[in-house]
Amino acid sequence: MKKYSIIFIFLLTIIACNKRKLSEDEEHLNMYFNEKQHTDLSKLNNYFIVVISGNCGSCTEKTIKFLKQLGDRKNYKFSDYKKIVIIPRNNSEVLDSMKNTNIEFIVDEGFELEKYGVNFQRNAFFEFKKSQLFYKDWLYLDNVDTISKKYGFILK
Numbered sequence: 001m002k003k004y005s006i007i008f009i010f011l012l013t014i015i016a017c018n019k020r021k022l023s024e025d026e027e028h029l030n031m032y033f034n035e036k037q038h039t040d041l042s043k044l045n046n047y048f049i050v051v052i053s054g055n056c057g058s059c060t061e062k063t064i065k066f067l068k069q070l071g072d073r074k075n076y077k078f079s080d081y082k083k084i085v086i087i088p089r090n091n092s093e094v095l096d097s098m099k100n101t102n103i104e105f106i107v108d109e110g111f112e113l114e115k116y117g118v119n120f121q122r123n124a125f126f127e128f129k130k131s132q133l134f135y136k137d138w139l140y141l142d143n144v145d146t147i148s149k150k151y152g153f154i155l156k
Contacts, residue, residue: 025126026133028117036112042131047082050139051113051124054088058123062144062155064097069153071101077152086113 022030029049033039041047048070052058069075071083083103087094092107113119123139125147137147148155 023133025118025124025136029126032113032116032118035116037106041128044082044128044131046078046080046130047084047128048078049126049128050083050085051118051120051126052085052087052091052094053120053123054090054111055121058140059087059091059094060141060144062148063123063139064094065155066139066144066148066153067098067103068101069148069155070151071098071103073100073102088113 030041033041050067052063067085070078083101084106085098085103086106086108088108088111095105095107098105120138125135125137125139126133127135135150137143139147145155
């Protein structure tokens with residue numbers, strides 16, 4: 001009987017340890033999307049989330065070009081990805097230059113993201129594959145070029 005108890009405890013330990021722990025950023029984004037956008041991110045398969053910071057100058061021309069290419073309806077490379085950009089109200093004029101893309105824009109009217117622990121000093125870029133965080137980086141200055149190249153886009 002003792003032998004079976006040890007095996008049972010061992011199996012429970014393995015199962016408990018195999019459950020993937022979410023990063024703090026993932027937890028905060030999940031809470032925000034569940035409560036404010038009524039979207040369960042775990043039900044999405046492949047998706048990009050870009051969080052534009054509220055800092056002045058965060059929406060550079062390079063960033064806008066990258067987002068336009070990522071959301072280009074004629075580009076089928078990431079057609080199976082949902083693309084979401086969260087942009088604060090004070091940067092929402094950028095939306096005019098992003099028409100005709102397949103990006104879902106969420107304007108953060110009352111800086112709600114901060115209330116959920118999402119407060120980045122720079123633009124943040126997340127790629128999720130099979131609902132799990134696959135890649136994360138800052139979409140800022142020279143990093144925009146690096147991320148663009150990683151995803152096969154050329155900024156001119």
